[in-house]
Amino acid sequence: MKPTTHTPPRPTMPYLIRNGRLIDPDTGVDKLCDLYLRGGVVERIAPPGDYTPPGVYDTVDAAGLVVCPGLTDVHTHLRDPGQTHKEDIASGSRAAVLGGVTSLLCMPNTEPPLDSPTLVAGVCERAAQADLVRVYPVGALTERLAGARLTDFEALKAAGAAALSDDGKPLADAALMEEALRRAAALGLPVLSHCEPETPQALREIELAERTGGPVHLCHVSRRETVELLRAAKARGVRVTAETCPHYIWFTRADTERIGANAKMNPPLAEESDRQAVVEALRDGTIDILATDHAPHHPSEKAQPFPKAPNGVIGLETLLAAALTALYHTGLMPLPRLLHTMTAAPARLAGLPAGRVGEGRPADLTLFDPDAPWRVEARLMASKSQNTPFDGMTLRGRVIHVFVDGKHRVKYSAINRV
Numbered sequence: 001m002k003p004t005t006h007t008p009p010r011p012t013m014p015y016l017i018r019n020g021r022l023i024d025p026d027t028g029v030d031k032l033c034d035l036y037l038r039g040g041v042v043e044r045i046a047p048p049g050d051y052t053p054p055g056v057y058d059t060v061d062a063a064g065l066v067v068c069p070g071l072t073d074v075h076t077h078l079r080d081p082g083q084t085h086k087e088d089i090a091s092g093s094r095a096a097v098l099g100g101v102t103s104l105l106c107m108p109n110t111e112p113p114l115d116s117p118t119l120v121a122g123v124c125e126r127a128a129q130a131d132l133v134r135v136y137p138v139g140a141l142t143e144r145l146a147g148a149r150l151t152d153f154e155a156l157k158a159a160g161a162a163a164l165s166d167d168g169k170p171l172a173d174a175a176l177m178e179e180a181l182r183r184a185a186a187l188g189l190p191v192l193s194h195c196e197p198e199t200p201q202a203l204r205e206i207e208l209a210e211r212t213g214g215p216v217h218l219c220h221v222s223r224r225e226t227v228e229l230l231r232a233a234k235a236r237g238v239r240v241t242a243e244t245c246p247h248y249i250w251f252t253r254a255d256t257e258r259i260g261a262n263a264k265m266n267p268p269l270a271e272e273s274d275r276q277a278v279v280e281a282l283r284d285g286t287i288d289i290l291a292t293d294h295a296p297h298h299p300s301e302k303a304q305p306f307p308k309a310p311n312g313v314i315g316l317e318t319l320l321a322a323a324l325t326a327l328y329h330t331g332l333m334p335l336p337r338l339l340h341t342m343t344a345a346p347a348r349l350a351g352l353p354a355g356r357v358g359e360g361r362p363a364d365l366t367l368f369d370p371d372a373p374w375r376v377e378a379r380l381m382a383s384k385s386q387n388t389p390f391d392g393m394t395l396r397g398r399v400i401h402v403f404v405d406g407k408h409r410v411k412y413s414a415i416n417r418v
Protein backbone atom coordinates (compact mmCIF):
# COMPACT_ATOMS: atom_id res chain seq x y z
CA MET A 1 0.00 0.00 0.00
CA LYS A 2 1.50 3.29 -1.01
CA PRO A 3 1.59 5.71 1.90
CA THR A 4 0.33 9.19 1.26
CA THR A 5 0.80 12.49 2.96
CA HIS A 6 -2.31 13.40 4.79
CA THR A 7 -3.80 16.84 4.38
CA PRO A 8 -5.92 17.73 7.35
CA PRO A 9 -9.40 19.04 6.57
CA ARG A 10 -9.09 21.45 9.48
CA PRO A 11 -5.51 22.67 9.53
CA THR A 12 -5.76 24.43 12.85
CA MET A 13 -7.49 21.62 14.74
CA PRO A 14 -5.79 20.97 18.08
CA TYR A 15 -4.54 17.42 18.74
CA LEU A 16 -4.17 15.34 21.84
CA ILE A 17 -1.50 12.67 21.41
CA ARG A 18 -2.19 10.05 24.05
CA ASN A 19 -0.06 7.48 25.81
CA GLY A 20 3.07 7.87 23.71
CA ARG A 21 6.61 7.29 24.95
CA LEU A 22 8.09 10.76 24.73
CA ILE A 23 11.83 10.71 24.09
CA ASP A 24 13.50 14.10 24.01
CA PRO A 25 17.20 13.32 23.63
CA ASP A 26 18.22 16.89 24.34
CA THR A 27 16.73 17.05 27.83
CA GLY A 28 16.89 13.36 28.70
CA VAL A 29 13.12 13.05 29.01
CA ASP A 30 11.95 9.47 28.41
CA LYS A 31 8.48 8.82 29.80
CA LEU A 32 4.90 7.97 28.91
CA CYS A 33 2.76 11.05 28.49
CA ASP A 34 0.07 12.94 26.62
CA LEU A 35 0.90 15.95 24.45
CA TYR A 36 -1.61 18.61 23.54
CA LEU A 37 -0.83 20.54 20.34
CA ARG A 38 -2.52 23.83 19.60
CA GLY A 39 -1.67 26.87 17.50
CA GLY A 40 1.46 25.24 16.05
CA VAL A 41 3.10 24.57 19.40
CA VAL A 42 3.12 21.91 22.07
CA GLU A 43 0.87 23.58 24.60
CA ARG A 44 0.85 20.95 27.30
CA ILE A 45 2.78 17.81 28.27
CA ALA A 46 1.08 15.81 31.00
CA PRO A 47 1.07 12.32 32.53
CA PRO A 48 -1.26 9.96 30.61
CA GLY A 49 -4.90 10.78 31.29
CA ASP A 50 -4.16 13.79 33.49
CA TYR A 51 -5.16 16.54 31.13
CA THR A 52 -8.46 17.04 29.32
CA PRO A 53 -8.21 19.94 26.89
CA PRO A 54 -11.10 22.35 26.67
CA GLY A 55 -13.13 22.57 23.46
CA VAL A 56 -12.84 20.48 20.32
CA TYR A 57 -9.74 18.49 19.39
CA ASP A 58 -8.67 15.35 17.57
CA THR A 59 -7.03 12.46 19.33
CA VAL A 60 -4.10 10.32 18.19
CA ASP A 61 -3.56 7.06 20.03
CA ALA A 62 0.19 6.75 20.46
CA ALA A 63 0.23 3.67 22.69
CA GLY A 64 3.26 1.59 21.73
CA LEU A 65 4.76 4.46 19.75
CA VAL A 66 7.77 6.64 20.42
CA VAL A 67 7.11 10.38 20.21
CA CYS A 68 10.25 12.34 19.46
CA PRO A 69 11.25 15.69 17.97
CA GLY A 70 10.73 15.74 14.20
CA LEU A 71 14.00 14.66 12.61
CA THR A 72 16.40 17.21 11.12
CA ASP A 73 18.48 16.25 8.09
CA VAL A 74 21.46 18.53 7.45
CA HIS A 75 22.34 17.00 4.07
CA THR A 76 19.63 16.77 1.42
CA HIS A 77 19.87 17.40 -2.32
CA LEU A 78 16.51 18.63 -3.62
CA ARG A 79 17.82 19.22 -7.19
CA ASP A 80 15.64 22.30 -7.55
CA PRO A 81 16.26 24.45 -9.59
CA GLY A 82 17.63 22.80 -12.68
CA GLN A 83 17.38 19.04 -12.23
CA THR A 84 13.76 18.57 -11.35
CA HIS A 85 13.55 15.33 -13.31
CA LYS A 86 15.48 13.85 -10.35
CA GLU A 87 13.62 15.59 -7.53
CA ASP A 88 11.95 18.90 -6.78
CA ILE A 89 11.13 20.73 -3.61
CA ALA A 90 7.60 19.32 -3.43
CA SER A 91 8.60 15.67 -4.03
CA GLY A 92 11.60 15.99 -1.73
CA SER A 93 9.38 17.50 0.97
CA ARG A 94 7.00 14.55 0.66
CA ALA A 95 9.87 12.08 0.92
CA ALA A 96 11.17 13.93 3.97
CA VAL A 97 7.93 14.06 5.90
CA LEU A 98 7.14 10.41 5.14
CA GLY A 99 10.53 9.58 6.62
CA GLY A 100 9.79 11.59 9.75
CA VAL A 101 12.10 14.45 8.72
CA THR A 102 10.44 17.78 9.54
CA SER A 103 13.40 20.13 8.97
CA LEU A 104 16.07 19.81 6.32
CA LEU A 105 19.02 21.65 4.86
CA CYS A 106 19.18 21.46 1.07
CA MET A 107 22.50 21.63 -0.69
CA PRO A 108 23.42 24.38 -3.16
CA ASN A 109 24.77 22.25 -6.03
CA THR A 110 21.68 22.88 -8.13
CA GLU A 111 21.65 24.34 -11.66
CA PRO A 112 22.38 27.16 -11.24
CA PRO A 113 23.99 26.78 -7.81
CA LEU A 114 22.44 28.66 -4.87
CA ASP A 115 25.03 31.43 -4.91
CA SER A 116 22.73 34.46 -4.94
CA PRO A 117 20.07 35.81 -2.58
CA THR A 118 17.48 35.50 -5.37
CA LEU A 119 18.13 31.79 -5.82
CA VAL A 120 18.13 31.14 -2.07
CA ALA A 121 14.88 33.07 -1.66
CA GLY A 122 13.37 31.09 -4.56
CA VAL A 123 13.98 27.81 -2.71
CA CYS A 124 12.32 29.24 0.39
CA GLU A 125 9.31 30.34 -1.66
CA ARG A 126 8.85 26.96 -3.35
CA ALA A 127 9.25 25.22 0.01
CA ALA A 128 6.54 27.44 1.47
CA GLN A 129 4.28 26.48 -1.45
CA ALA A 130 4.98 22.79 -0.86
CA ASP A 131 4.10 23.46 2.79
CA LEU A 132 5.10 20.11 4.24
CA VAL A 133 8.44 20.47 6.01
CA ARG A 134 10.79 23.26 6.99
CA VAL A 135 13.35 23.69 4.23
CA TYR A 136 16.53 25.66 4.92
CA PRO A 137 18.74 26.33 1.89
CA VAL A 138 22.49 25.98 2.19
CA GLY A 139 24.09 28.86 0.31
CA ALA A 140 27.09 28.31 -1.94
CA LEU A 141 30.43 29.11 -0.34
CA THR A 142 31.90 30.30 -3.64
CA GLU A 143 30.36 31.77 -6.78
CA ARG A 144 29.13 29.02 -9.13
CA LEU A 145 30.81 26.56 -6.68
CA ALA A 146 33.94 27.35 -8.69
CA GLY A 147 36.19 27.70 -5.66
CA ALA A 148 37.56 31.10 -6.68
CA ARG A 149 35.45 33.90 -5.14
CA LEU A 150 33.45 33.79 -1.93
CA THR A 151 29.74 34.60 -2.18
CA ASP A 152 28.10 37.42 -0.21
CA PHE A 153 27.46 35.47 3.00
CA GLU A 154 25.51 38.25 4.65
CA ALA A 155 23.11 38.60 1.70
CA LEU A 156 22.64 34.83 1.49
CA LYS A 157 21.84 34.69 5.20
CA ALA A 158 19.36 37.54 4.86
CA ALA A 159 17.66 35.64 2.01
CA GLY A 160 17.24 32.54 4.19
CA ALA A 161 20.45 30.51 3.99
CA ALA A 162 21.08 28.53 7.18
CA ALA A 163 24.58 27.30 6.31
CA LEU A 164 27.24 27.52 3.62
CA SER A 165 28.87 24.82 1.53
CA ASP A 166 30.34 23.96 -1.84
CA ASP A 167 29.13 20.39 -1.29
CA GLY A 168 30.02 18.09 -4.13
CA LYS A 169 33.20 20.04 -4.68
CA PRO A 170 36.02 20.44 -2.18
CA LEU A 171 37.27 24.00 -1.76
CA ALA A 172 40.91 23.52 -2.73
CA ASP A 173 42.24 26.99 -1.84
CA ALA A 174 43.16 26.82 1.87
CA ALA A 175 43.53 30.59 2.24
CA LEU A 176 40.05 31.09 0.80
CA MET A 177 38.64 28.45 3.14
CA GLU A 178 40.27 30.18 6.09
CA GLU A 179 38.71 33.47 5.05
CA ALA A 180 35.35 31.72 4.62
CA LEU A 181 35.52 30.21 8.11
CA ARG A 182 36.28 33.62 9.67
CA ARG A 183 33.49 35.39 7.81
CA ALA A 184 30.92 32.64 8.38
CA ALA A 185 31.75 32.43 12.08
CA ALA A 186 31.13 36.18 12.43
CA LEU A 187 27.64 35.65 10.97
CA GLY A 188 26.92 32.49 12.94
CA LEU A 189 26.61 30.38 9.79
CA PRO A 190 28.03 26.85 9.85
CA VAL A 191 30.36 25.83 7.02
CA LEU A 192 29.77 22.30 5.77
CA SER A 193 32.81 20.80 4.10
CA HIS A 194 32.69 18.04 1.51
CA CYS A 195 36.19 16.61 1.99
CA GLU A 196 37.82 15.03 -1.03
CA PRO A 197 40.06 13.18 -0.74
CA GLU A 198 38.40 12.68 2.61
CA THR A 199 41.15 12.29 5.17
CA PRO A 200 43.73 14.82 3.88
CA GLN A 201 41.09 17.48 3.44
CA ALA A 202 39.53 16.73 6.83
CA LEU A 203 43.00 17.27 8.31
CA ARG A 204 43.22 20.63 6.57
CA GLU A 205 39.75 21.70 7.76
CA ILE A 206 40.60 20.72 11.33
CA GLU A 207 43.84 22.74 11.16
CA LEU A 208 41.95 25.75 9.80
CA ALA A 209 39.28 25.43 12.47
CA GLU A 210 41.99 25.28 15.10
CA ARG A 211 43.69 28.38 13.74
CA THR A 212 40.56 30.46 13.20
CA GLY A 213 38.61 29.25 16.21
CA GLY A 214 36.28 27.44 13.80
CA PRO A 215 33.74 26.05 13.70
CA VAL A 216 33.72 23.63 10.76
CA HIS A 217 31.47 20.70 9.94
CA LEU A 218 32.66 17.64 8.00
CA CYS A 219 30.10 16.07 5.68
CA HIS A 220 29.60 12.33 5.17
CA VAL A 221 32.59 10.93 7.09
CA SER A 222 33.28 7.37 5.97
CA ARG A 223 36.91 6.47 6.72
CA ARG A 224 38.66 5.11 9.80
CA GLU A 225 41.54 7.57 9.40
CA THR A 226 39.14 10.52 9.33
CA VAL A 227 37.44 9.26 12.47
CA GLU A 228 40.81 9.10 14.23
CA LEU A 229 41.65 12.67 13.22
CA LEU A 230 38.26 13.85 14.43
CA ARG A 231 38.54 12.08 17.75
CA ALA A 232 41.94 13.62 18.41
CA ALA A 233 40.77 17.08 17.32
CA LYS A 234 37.75 16.99 19.59
CA ALA A 235 39.92 15.83 22.49
CA ARG A 236 42.00 18.98 22.16
CA GLY A 237 38.94 21.20 21.92
CA VAL A 238 38.79 22.01 18.22
CA ARG A 239 35.33 23.23 17.18
CA VAL A 240 34.63 20.55 14.62
CA THR A 241 31.48 18.51 14.08
CA ALA A 242 30.81 15.68 11.67
CA GLU A 243 28.09 13.62 10.09
CA THR A 244 27.92 10.18 8.58
CA CYS A 245 25.12 8.47 6.65
CA PRO A 246 23.23 5.19 7.05
CA HIS A 247 24.87 3.71 3.95
CA TYR A 248 28.32 3.89 5.58
CA ILE A 249 26.95 1.99 8.56
CA TRP A 250 25.25 -0.66 6.48
CA PHE A 251 27.45 -1.34 3.50
CA THR A 252 31.06 -1.80 2.41
CA ARG A 253 32.85 -1.95 -0.89
CA ALA A 254 32.01 -5.66 -1.01
CA ASP A 255 28.31 -4.79 -1.42
CA THR A 256 28.90 -2.61 -4.46
CA GLU A 257 29.07 -5.53 -6.85
CA ARG A 258 25.79 -6.98 -5.62
CA ILE A 259 23.86 -3.70 -5.48
CA GLY A 260 25.41 -1.94 -8.46
CA ALA A 261 25.04 1.76 -9.22
CA ASN A 262 22.56 2.25 -6.37
CA ALA A 263 25.51 1.67 -4.05
CA LYS A 264 27.67 4.23 -5.84
CA MET A 265 28.19 7.45 -3.94
CA ASN A 266 30.89 9.90 -2.97
CA PRO A 267 32.82 9.13 -0.82
CA PRO A 268 32.52 5.56 -2.08
CA LEU A 269 31.76 2.65 0.21
CA ALA A 270 34.89 1.48 2.00
CA GLU A 271 36.21 -1.49 3.97
CA GLU A 272 34.72 -3.33 6.94
CA SER A 273 37.29 -1.68 9.24
CA ASP A 274 36.05 1.73 8.08
CA ARG A 275 32.44 0.76 8.65
CA GLN A 276 33.22 -0.40 12.17
CA ALA A 277 35.14 2.78 12.93
CA VAL A 278 32.20 4.92 11.78
CA VAL A 279 29.81 2.94 14.00
CA GLU A 280 32.15 3.30 16.97
CA ALA A 281 32.47 7.05 16.30
CA LEU A 282 28.69 7.48 16.39
CA ARG A 283 28.56 5.48 19.61
CA ASP A 284 31.17 7.57 21.40
CA GLY A 285 30.03 10.92 19.98
CA THR A 286 33.06 11.52 17.74
CA ILE A 287 30.55 11.72 14.89
CA ASP A 288 27.67 13.90 16.04
CA ILE A 289 25.07 13.54 13.34
CA LEU A 290 23.37 11.01 11.09
CA ALA A 291 22.41 12.68 7.82
CA THR A 292 21.04 11.24 4.61
CA ASP A 293 23.10 12.80 1.80
CA HIS A 294 19.82 12.19 -0.05
CA ALA A 295 21.02 12.45 -3.66
CA PRO A 296 18.31 11.55 -6.17
CA HIS A 297 19.23 10.45 -9.69
CA HIS A 298 16.83 9.44 -12.42
CA PRO A 299 16.63 5.68 -13.14
CA SER A 300 17.98 6.25 -16.66
CA GLU A 301 21.07 7.92 -15.20
CA LYS A 302 21.70 5.13 -12.70
CA ALA A 303 21.10 2.50 -15.42
CA GLN A 304 24.31 3.51 -17.19
CA PRO A 305 27.38 1.28 -16.82
CA PHE A 306 28.78 1.59 -13.29
CA PRO A 307 31.73 3.85 -14.15
CA LYS A 308 29.40 6.34 -15.88
CA ALA A 309 26.54 6.28 -13.36
CA PRO A 310 26.34 9.41 -11.19
CA ASN A 311 27.26 9.38 -7.49
CA GLY A 312 24.58 9.37 -4.84
CA VAL A 313 21.73 7.49 -3.19
CA ILE A 314 18.41 8.62 -1.77
CA GLY A 315 17.84 8.31 1.96
CA LEU A 316 15.05 10.40 3.43
CA GLU A 317 12.46 7.63 3.59
CA THR A 318 14.85 5.07 5.09
CA LEU A 319 16.92 7.22 7.48
CA LEU A 320 15.13 6.36 10.71
CA ALA A 321 14.50 2.68 10.02
CA ALA A 322 18.02 2.09 8.71
CA ALA A 323 19.43 3.72 11.84
CA LEU A 324 17.16 1.83 14.23
CA THR A 325 17.79 -1.52 12.57
CA ALA A 326 21.57 -1.22 12.47
CA LEU A 327 22.23 0.57 15.73
CA TYR A 328 19.31 0.19 18.14
CA HIS A 329 17.98 -3.28 17.42
CA THR A 330 21.54 -4.61 17.54
CA GLY A 331 22.04 -3.13 21.02
CA LEU A 332 24.82 -0.83 19.82
CA MET A 333 23.10 2.41 20.83
CA PRO A 334 20.29 3.22 23.26
CA LEU A 335 17.27 4.82 21.60
CA PRO A 336 17.67 8.34 23.11
CA ARG A 337 21.34 8.47 22.19
CA LEU A 338 20.63 7.35 18.63
CA LEU A 339 17.75 9.80 18.21
CA HIS A 340 20.05 12.60 19.40
CA THR A 341 22.07 12.18 16.18
CA MET A 342 18.96 12.89 14.07
CA THR A 343 17.26 15.54 16.23
CA ALA A 344 19.10 17.71 18.73
CA ALA A 345 22.57 17.43 17.19
CA PRO A 346 21.68 18.46 13.62
CA ALA A 347 19.30 21.18 14.82
CA ARG A 348 22.05 22.63 16.98
CA LEU A 349 24.58 22.58 14.14
CA ALA A 350 22.33 24.71 11.96
CA GLY A 351 20.90 26.81 14.78
CA LEU A 352 17.34 25.70 13.97
CA PRO A 353 14.33 26.01 16.27
CA ALA A 354 13.97 22.22 16.04
CA GLY A 355 15.25 19.09 17.72
CA ARG A 356 13.51 19.49 21.07
CA VAL A 357 10.08 18.84 22.51
CA GLY A 358 8.78 21.19 25.15
CA GLU A 359 5.79 23.27 26.14
CA GLY A 360 5.70 26.38 23.97
CA ARG A 361 8.06 24.91 21.39
CA PRO A 362 7.09 24.20 17.74
CA ALA A 363 4.86 21.13 17.38
CA ASP A 364 7.18 19.25 14.99
CA LEU A 365 6.89 15.64 16.08
CA THR A 366 7.64 12.21 14.67
CA LEU A 367 5.74 9.23 16.06
CA PHE A 368 7.12 5.82 15.19
CA ASP A 369 6.77 2.16 16.05
CA PRO A 370 10.35 1.19 16.89
CA ASP A 371 9.79 -2.50 16.28
CA ALA A 372 7.54 -2.70 13.21
CA PRO A 373 9.27 -4.49 10.33
CA TRP A 374 8.63 -3.28 6.79
CA ARG A 375 10.02 -3.99 3.39
CA VAL A 376 11.69 -1.15 1.51
CA GLU A 377 10.25 -0.86 -1.97
CA ALA A 378 11.91 1.80 -4.07
CA ARG A 379 9.03 1.96 -6.52
CA LEU A 380 6.67 3.03 -3.72
CA MET A 381 8.78 5.92 -2.56
CA ALA A 382 7.61 9.52 -2.70
CA SER A 383 10.95 10.66 -4.06
CA LYS A 384 11.03 11.08 -7.84
CA SER A 385 14.06 8.79 -7.89
CA GLN A 386 14.46 5.22 -6.72
CA ASN A 387 18.22 4.96 -6.22
CA THR A 388 18.26 3.36 -2.79
CA PRO A 389 20.68 0.60 -1.77
CA PHE A 390 18.03 -0.63 0.70
CA ASP A 391 15.55 -1.70 -1.98
CA GLY A 392 14.01 -5.06 -1.09
CA MET A 393 15.49 -5.14 2.39
CA THR A 394 13.46 -5.52 5.56
CA LEU A 395 14.05 -2.81 8.14
CA ARG A 396 12.58 -2.36 11.60
CA GLY A 397 11.07 0.91 12.78
CA ARG A 398 8.15 2.56 11.07
CA VAL A 399 7.11 6.20 11.01
CA ILE A 400 3.38 6.27 11.79
CA HIS A 401 2.39 9.91 12.37
CA VAL A 402 4.21 13.16 11.65
CA PHE A 403 3.23 16.62 12.83
CA VAL A 404 4.78 19.76 11.40
CA ASP A 405 3.86 23.09 12.94
CA GLY A 406 1.03 21.32 14.73
CA LYS A 407 -0.45 20.02 11.48
CA HIS A 408 -0.99 16.28 11.06
CA ARG A 409 1.03 15.64 7.90
CA VAL A 410 1.53 11.89 7.83
CA LYS A 411 -0.72 9.13 8.96
CA TYR A 412 0.13 5.58 7.95
CA SER A 413 -3.17 3.78 7.89
CA ALA A 414 -1.84 0.57 6.38
CA ILE A 415 1.60 -0.57 7.38
CA ASN A 416 3.42 -2.38 4.61
CA ARG A 417 4.35 -5.28 6.86
CA VAL A 418 6.56 -8.14 5.75
Ligand SMILES: [Zn+2]
Residues within 6 Å of the ligand: 167, 168, 169, 194, 219, 220, 266
Ligand atom coordinates in the same frame (compact mmCIF):
# COMPACT_ATOMS: atom_id res chain seq x y z
ZN1 LIG B 1 29.24 15.87 -0.45
